[in-house]
Amino acid sequence: MQTLRxxxxxxxxxxxxxxxxxxxxxxxxxxxxYGLAADARNAEAVARxxxxxxxxxxxxxxxxxxxxxxxxxxxTFPDQALLLAQVFWPGALTLVLPLRADSGIASLVTxxxxxxxxxxxxxxxxxxxxxxxxxxxxxxxANASGRISPTTADHVLAPEGGLDGRIAxxxxxxPCPLGLESTIIxxxxxxxxxxxxxxxxxxxxETTLDQPLxxxxxxxxxxxxxxxxxxxxxxxxxxxLNAHPEPGExxxxxxxxxxxxxxxxxxxxxxxxxxxxxxxxxxxQGRPISVAPIPDHGLGAAINDRLRRAAAPRP
Ligand code: TXA
Ligand code: MG
Numbered sequence: 053m054q055t056l057r058x059x060x061x062x063x064x065x066x067x068x069x070x071x072x073x074x075x076x077x078x079x080x081x082x083x084x085x086y087g088l089a090a091d092a093r094n095a096e097a098v099a100r101x102x103x104x105x106x107x108x109x110x111x112x113x114x115x116x117x118x119x120x121x122x123x124x125x126x127x128t129f130p131d132q133a134l135l136l137a138q139v140f141w142p143g144a145l146t147l148v149l150p151l152r153a154d155s156g157i158a159s160l161v162t163x164x165x166x167x168x169x170x171x172x173x174x175x176x177x178x179x180x181x182x183x184x185x186x187x188x189x190x191x192x193x194a195n196a197s198g199r200i201s202p203t204t205a206d207h208v209l210a211p212e213g214g215l216d217g218r219i220a221x222x223x224x225x226x227p228c229p230l231g232l233e234s235t236i237i238x239x240x241x242x243x244x245x246x247x248x249x250x251x252x253x254x255x256x257x258e259t260t261l262d263q264p265l266x267x268x269x270x271x272x273x274x275x276x277x278x279x280x281x282x283x284x285x286x287x288x289x290x291x292x293l294n295a296h297p298e299p300g301e302x303x304x305x306x307x308x309x310x311x312x313x314x315x316x317x318x319x320x321x322x323x324x325x326x327x328x329x330x331x332x333x334x335x336x337q338g339r340p341i342s343v344a345p346i347p348d349h350g351l352g353a354a355i356n357d358r359l360r361r362a363a364a365p366r367p
Contacts, residue, residue, distance in 0.1 A: 053218065055209060055220065056220065059224060060223050060224065060225050071220045073185065076097070078219065078220055078223065079219060079222035081224075082174075083143070083144060083173060083228060083229050084232060084250070085202060086208050087191030090189065091187045092161050095160050095326070098158050098160045098190050099321045105195070108353050110160065110354050110355075110357070111163060112168070114170070115168055115188045116189045116191055117189075118182040119142075120138070123172060127167075128149060130149075132244055136257065139260050140260075143252065144235060145234055145237065146170065146234045164327075175229075204228070230251045232250055232251045234250045234251055245267070287335035289341050291341045291343065292340070293360065294344075297342055301341060301342045303342050304344060306323060306346050314344075323351070
């Protein structure tokens with residue numbers, strides 16, 4: 053794939069929006085860092101984000117929208133969240149909020165959780181792209197997995213740790229003014245909590261809320277990943293991996309048709325796109341779940357990582 057470098061003028065924006073509507077990934081500048089955007093309603097487009105980044109696991113992604121109204125179509129806003137949105141949006145603040153049942157967001161975006169991270173970016177190019185695309189855009193930082201977040205289009209395309217040849221296009225909006233990821237606030241136990249420090253100082257948020265933020269311990273299953281608290285979907289039913297089906301189980305197939313098929317054709321992008329929906333549907337059957345072997349290369353590594361976490365004993 054040849055990666056296009058697009059100018060953020062009318063024709064570049066139209067091209068980028070058309071690529072997004074076809075399910076491709078496009079890197080876009082935001083005021084924090086460059087994000088690798090895909091239509092958040094299109095599960096296969098979102099799977100391509102993980103494919104391009106070579107991420108070994110599925111983290112929930114931040115969904116970018118043009119304004120508060122668009123955000124309210126996707127999630128419910130408790131009073132404190134509404135206050136923070138009114139004060140800090142557009143800007144470097146991500147709010148983790150209860151997902152609305154009618155949001156239309158692909159379950160891969162939230163990694164199967166019933167919360168969603170939302171942000172209204174202030175960058176004029178991100179704003180213009182959101183309006184041209186007319187879609188909520190899921191976007192993690194536009195770097196290969198384990199690399200530093202990019203703050204220029206050159207970083208996005210860098211031969212080392214960049215995404216040249218792996219994504220459809222980058223909109224070149226020059227250097228990102230902040231160069232630091234957004235601050236993430238959520239209410240995991242009802243209290244406002246700092247899930248990741250970032251571009252907006254925690255103190256400013258505490259002043260606005262007139263309340264200290266809880267600073268939860270990082271998830272022990274992912275000690276080096278900030279913003280991970282409570283971010284693993286786990287089914288209620290026990291889960292067996294690399295398994296042949298036993299009687300009484302709901303069996304997820306791969307490379308073989310069936311009522312719970314991850315991909316009839318053994319396609320890893322399709323399997324990633326279906327994974328969390330299928331796990332939820334399987335869980336709803338109320339029987340133990342088994343999953344056929346998934347190859348451990350490409351997106352398969354991310355799928356297997358999530359399945360191992362879902363299968364791990366609960367605390
Ligand atoms: O500034 C930023 O936030 C940039 C730009 C592109 O917006 N994006 C970014 O995305 O840094 P990423 O994927 O590198 O980091 C997203 C973080 C992850 O640590 C993830 O766990 C957390 O947000 N997150 C997203 N949704 C979540 C949810 N529903 N619950 C808990 N954490 C969530
Ligand atoms: Mg990142």
